[in-house]
Amino acid sequence: xxxxxxxxxxxxxxAFLEIINGNPNYKxxxxxxxxxxxxxxxxxxxxxxxILHGIDKAxxxxxxxxxxxxxxxDSLIKxxxxxxAENKSKDLSYVDCIGYVFAKENKIKFLTGDNQFEDMExxxxxx
Numbered sequence: 632x633x634x635x636x637x638x639x640x641x642x643x644x645x646a647f648l649e650i651i652n653g654n655p656n657y658k659x660x661x662x663x664x665x666x667x668x669x670x671x672x673x674x675x676x677x678x679x680x681x682i683l684h685g686i687d688k689a690x691x692x693x694x695x696x697x698x699x700x701x702x703x704x705d706s707l708i709k710x711x712x713x714x715x716a717e718n719k720s721k722d723l724s725y726v727d728c729i730g731y732v733f734a735k736e737n738k739i740k741f742l743t744g745d746n747q748f749e750d751m752e753x754x755x756x757x758x
Contacts, residue, residue: 639665640755641734642699643727644675646742649757651680651692656757660742666699667739671726673697707733721747 640660642650647668650657673693681689711728723731727745731753734741740755741748748754 637665638663639667639739640742641667641730641737641739642672642696643668643730643741643743643745644672644679645745646757647672647676647692647696648679649744660757666696667701667733667737668696668699669703669726669729669733670700671703672730673700675726701733703729703733707736710736723747 642660646657646660650660673696676696677689677693680692707729711725711732714732715723715725715728718728727743727748731741731748731751735753741753742755742757744756744758749756
């Protein structure tokens with residue numbers, strides 16, 4: 632019997648918010664998928680949830696997704712900033728650039744519905 636390989640995706644803040652808000656297009660991303668994200672994405676998520684729903688919801692989801700945080704080292708930061716500079720016309724956020732470059736380097740898809748990433752390679756684009 633062969634074990635299926637676990638699919639791992641990098642979840643950006645957009646993806647987390649859509650999942651939390653119950654977007655049915657993200658239903659397939661709730662089970663049997665490994666999650667990678669950064670503490671910076673959790674920072675954005677916490678902020679948005681706090682503004683929209685208050686501290687309890689912000690705390691709940693921060694703790695829920697904290698185990699999936701990957702380390703952001705100096706090399707990743709530098710590569711992400713080069714990527715940001717090379718894609719200056721897209722006006723990408725620092726956090727998104729870090730996540731996208733991490734995903735690409737680790738050969739996992741970048742899960743987002745952010746329009747700036749719609750036609751980019753290595754993106755699992757879901758609205």
